[in-house]
Amino acid sequence: MERQSGTRLIESDVVVVGGGYAGLAAALRLHDNAVDFTLVEASDRVGGRVLTEIRPGGGPVDHGGQWVGPTQTRLLELAARFGCRTFPTWEKGSHIEVWHDGTRVPYTGTAPADGPGTAEYVRVTELLDEFARTVDTVRPWRTARFEEWDARTAQSFFRSETDDADALRRLALAVQGLWCAEPDEISLFHVLFYIAAAGGFEQLMETRGCAQDSRFATGAAGPARAVAALLGDRVRLGERALAIAYDADGVRVRTPTSLLRARRAIVALPPHAVRAVDFAPPLPAARDGWLSHSPMGRVAKVHAVYDTPFWREEGLSGVATLYGDGPIGVVFDNSPEDGSYGVLVGFVYGGRLDGFAALDEADRRAAVLDGLVSVAGPRAGRPRDYTEKIWTRDPFARGGYEAYATPGGWSGHGECGWREPTGPLHWAGTETASEWNGYIDGAVSSGYRAADEVLAGLDGADGSGGADEVDGRGRAGEANGSGGAAR
Ligand SMILES: Cc1cc2nc3c(=O)[nH]c(=O)nc-3n(C[C@H](O)[C@H](O)[C@H](O)COP(=O)(O)OP(=O)(O)OC[C@H]3O[C@@H](n4cnc5c(N)ncnc54)[C@H](O)[C@@H]3O)c2cc1C
Structure with a gap:
């Protein structure tokens, strides 16, 4: 990839693409390990699917992600580091x-205890929980009934379990509420994986x-803004990655105004946004297949x-x-x-x-x-x-809260396409998380995990341990250890 006239050449060890919580967490981990990086963010703000607006005459309004729960410890620790209550x-x-x-x-x-369909709804969701307990969220393809469950939609499962129309109504609203999709659109395995990644159906609901x-008292973008302020001008707003070329020597990322050269890249984008980037060479079939089975x-x-x-x-x-x-x-x-x-x-x-x-x-x-x-x-x-x-x-964003997998996505492409690094490209984003997949906390842990892959690679290892990593626990202590008031 050649530098075009009028564009600036920026060299660093690592380029991070995307300034949502995943990209910011990755950049913060690199910063904490004194690695030279540049982050490019397409829009004019950080936070991505977390968007806090101060309304005239009012306080902060969270248009996107807003809630945090007590087991979402990576987000809570990040917020505490920056004094966000x-x-x-x-x-x-x-x-x-x-x-x-x-x-x-x-x-x-x-739900109303004696409401129409409630008892049957509870029975089916308990069954979901029982199945979810068998899911391996780090290596999902090792789950015993992986292919069977991934061949079905949630709807086909619900209908095979109950013909109670009221229970089906409740189940449909739960699917809409959790995945912003319809039960006949989403893979049953993805539903189970997601429940497992959260620690149970109740945790989600x-x-x-x-x-x-x-x-968050500041609105949920508070911690993201604080990270960006710490990282300073290494966070470049308004720079959309249009093309990424990669080979054994490293990566070149082209934006409308810059050419960024680096040894590795962390791509911290939702699946559809990855597909909008022009990769050379094209992404491997498994990665492409995974992305095409991941609508928002x-x-x-x-x-x-x-x-x-x-x-x-x-x-x-x-x-x-x-x-x-x-x-x-x-x-x-x-x-x-x-x-x-x-x-x-x-x-x-x-x-x-x-x-x-x-x-x-x-x-x-x-x-x-x-x-x-x-x-x-x-x-x-x-x-x-x-x-x-x-x-x-x-x-x-083109949707939310996150991308979900359609039937066949996991079993056809998950093992090599979900988050396994592609040469010098490392994949982050909440959709790549093993814990709290789809949540801000999952975005943060995915950024830490991808940064840890890069750190291992820059240290001389091959950095290809992505699919086996447990969401960046390795260096979390280092990344969270300094500065800031507690919640
Ligand atoms: C309405 C709504 C409600 C939600 N509620 C909650 C909630 O209460 N709690 C919770 O935990 N989660 C919630 N979520 C989900 C949560 O917001 C996301 O899981 C999380 O923010 C995703 O972070 P991310 O970094 O993975 O992706 P994103 O936030 O999507 O970040 C990707 C970034 O990349 C940028 N980008 C895109 N293309 C390019 C490109 N080519 N080059 C450079 N940059 C690019 C985007 O502008 C964006 O900033 C909600 C989401 C929505 C939409």
């Missing part, structure tokens, strides 16, 4: 279930002690802001699940820590997003507010601020 998610009071026929039921716990436990989930996140969290006056938590035809599937209380004003956040995902995104802005807002009124009453229809982010339209 968390606070518990608001959830005191009764939750609301709005059933598909419009029935509105207050409940506490996971619940709030206290689980994935939705806490939020489809999600929008909407926030409605009120003068007060008025639902609490009626003993409501602000948490709700909605099974009707409206766009919103789930609602949470996203008010600030001090409760000085009220915020309801809603998620529109999977097939629900397809119709929603086709509406114009006014109709989208009206449909969302209808859903919020069904949860919290007429006052929910009169927010003082309303904002939405349709992630399928984000030019760099």
Whole structure:
């Protein structure tokens, strides 16, 4: 690859491509080990699928990733290093279930205990947990029933387990909520792998002690911004990697304004963004096959802001699940820590997003507010601020929360295509994580793991241990050891 006239030549030991949590964690690990690197980020900010906006007259709004749970220790440690505090998610009071026929039921716990289909839903999810306990999340292809499970969709499994239409409704909403996809789109094995990577179905679904436990006082982009500030001008914004050439001598990364030469590259992008880069030579068939079986989930996140969290006056938590035809599937209380004003956040995902995104802005807002009124009453229809982010339209993320594997992806291409290094190219991104795959924590651990592969390679080893590494535990102590106040 030749340097084009007018572009700048930048040389370093390592190029990191992507400035989301994975790329930033990789760069931080290199920084902590005194390795010379340059990070290129296509957009004008760091954080990627974590996007905190300060609204006029309000506080931080997290349009993307926001929650952190107590077992997501890599993210918590990273945040603590930079003094970014968390606070518990608001959830005191009764939750609301709005059933598909419009029935509105207050409940506490996971779901209305005697609700339609609840018992059968619980039975099937317990079975998912039982299967997930057999999944090897580091070498998934070693799982006993790997090929059998990867040949099926979640939907085919659900239907073979139950013909209870209400339970199937609950299972469908759970799949939408966790993967932003429909049950007939996603590999059953991927569902089980993901549950295993989180430590169980309950960890994924619940709030206290689980994935939705806490939020960041600064907004979830706080730690990412702090890492970028520490790394300084080695983080280059507005530089999209257009082409990557690689061979035994190293890598050349071309952006619109620079040619970066390095011994190794860490590519910390979601699968579709990897496919948008022009690789020379082309990526191996297994990697390409893996990427082509990894579509992004489809999600929008909407926030409605009120003068007060008025639902609490009626003993409501602000948490709700909605099974009707409206766009919103789930609602949470996203008010600030001090409760000085009220915020309801809603998620529109999977097939629900397809119709929603086709509406114009006014109709989208009206449909969302209808859903919020069904949860919290007429006052929910009169927010003082309303904002939405349709992630399928984000030019760099193109969806969320993450990519999921379609049937045949894992068994056809996983062993060599998931995260095994390609010569001097090392793969990071939450989709390559063995723990908390799909989450910010998974992104962080994937960045550490990829950096550790590179460090091993630069030390003289071949650096090809990717698929066998347990998410960068090796040097985590070093990377997290210095500076910063505790949470
Ligand atoms: C609506 C939503 C809600 C979520 N909620 C949660 C949550 O509550 N908790 C949680 O833990 N996780 C949540 N997630 C998931 C979490 O945000 C992601 O798992 C995580 O942020 C992914 O980080 P990453 O670094 O792997 O990828 P990304 O954040 O996607 O980073 C990739 C970066 O690469 C850049 N890029 C793309 N192409 C190029 C290129 N060619 N050259 C250079 N740069 C490029 C992008 O701009 C981006 O900055 C949510 C996600 C969404 C969208």
